Amino acid sequence: MFSCYGNLSCGKEDIRVVKDEDDLIRELSRIVEDKANIAIQKDELFKIGLSGGSLTKFLSIGLPKIETDWSKWRIFFCDERVVPTECADSTYGMYKSALIGTVPITEDQFIKIDPNLTAEEAARDYIQKLSVFFPPDSLPRFHMLLLGMGPDGHTCSLFPGHRLLEETSVWVAPITDSPKPPASRITLTFPVVNNAECIVFAMAGSAKAVMVKRILKVKEQLPAGRVNPTNGKLVWLLDDEAARLIKDIVP
């Protein structure tokens, strides 16, 4: 039984290596299912933040197989591209087409951006939307955030060398110069990311291996390496190929 509650420590990350992408999707879905059902039992709602990229594929395959009370889910976005929902680049658009109609969840359970706004306006608007679900006098504390990592070590839309990495108070920030297209996005900032109860990086494939080594073994302070929950659980879920250069440090 995977529990983020049992060991809410800010100790070392928990690195889990599975054989391949299929196993990764199964294990990721199991982790999410466990956390969701614990959160629902404890807090009535399950507040999860999703990322885009290959995570949308993993979850589109894995989530329809889990057993949970979908009506208690509220799905947020760790980052989002400021593009129309019907655009292929929209992360919400990807999850909408994959999950609505497949699992018993409705559009209003997704807490999404208003893509008709500028990035600056959308970030401010998203903070207001978060305030409905989290008390305004403290940082939002998500039950779970699911993150990916780009080839440059970025996560969410927090990119190496970007001034947003130093943001210490704003919950959600705009970015209009994302090196990963599309350029216009909003992103959770590190204070909110690191306030989560449970953070899971999930990645597969040999293209991730070098960066995984740089972050988990060399400990380079790239954005994904700066994800370190202050009072929560951090899991790196990797397939064999993504973990091929850190086999000597995996417990």
Ligand SMILES: O=C(O)[C@H](O)[C@@H](O)[C@H](O)[C@H](O)COP(=O)(O)O
């Ligand atoms: O919307 C996005 O672009 C993501 O949130 C971004 O942070 C993604 O997780 C990484 O770029 C990894 O993407 P891949 O998993 O596709 O490599």
